[in-house]
Amino acid sequence: MKLKLTILYLLCLAPIFVGGASCSTELGSMHEAISGKNLRAIQAAMPEFMRTGMDISRYRIVVDENESHVVVTFIDADAPDDPRGRIRGNLSKLPAFIVELGRNDLQVIRSNFMR
Structure with a gap:
């Protein structure tokens, strides 16, 4: 089971590490930077997110x-950004999911869908 989650996890993160024509045609032109520290937090949160069965x-x-x-939030990619931070709760079509991690050890403290 752990091996399956690891393989699934690596497949989900492969587009971050591997550039190429298939990735650029599928997602359009895109450039995003991510710090190693944030990547580690995302890696720690991914198994919790993957248990939900969401894409x-x-x-x-x-x-x-x-x-x-550290809080890792998975938000509908099509949801609008609120630059003033006034939107409360989840107003998108897809449910948002939150994973809270310990700052020092990145151990999962809790995870839940956003209300």
Whole structure:
């Protein structure tokens, strides 16, 4: 089971590490940078997200950190951004999913769908 999750996880992250014509034609022209620290948090949160059975390609991932924990949020890629941060809850078609991790060890503290 753990091997299957690892393989599935690597397949989901492969487009981040591998560029190429198939990736660019499928997703259009795109350039995103991600820090190694945020990548580690996303890697720690992915098994929780994958248990939901949702399609990762339909989500954008946001990583927030404070002094005690790291929060990885999986948000509908088509949901509008609110630059003022006033939108509360999940207003998109797809359910958002949150994984809270310990800041020092990146162990899962809790995970849940956004209300």
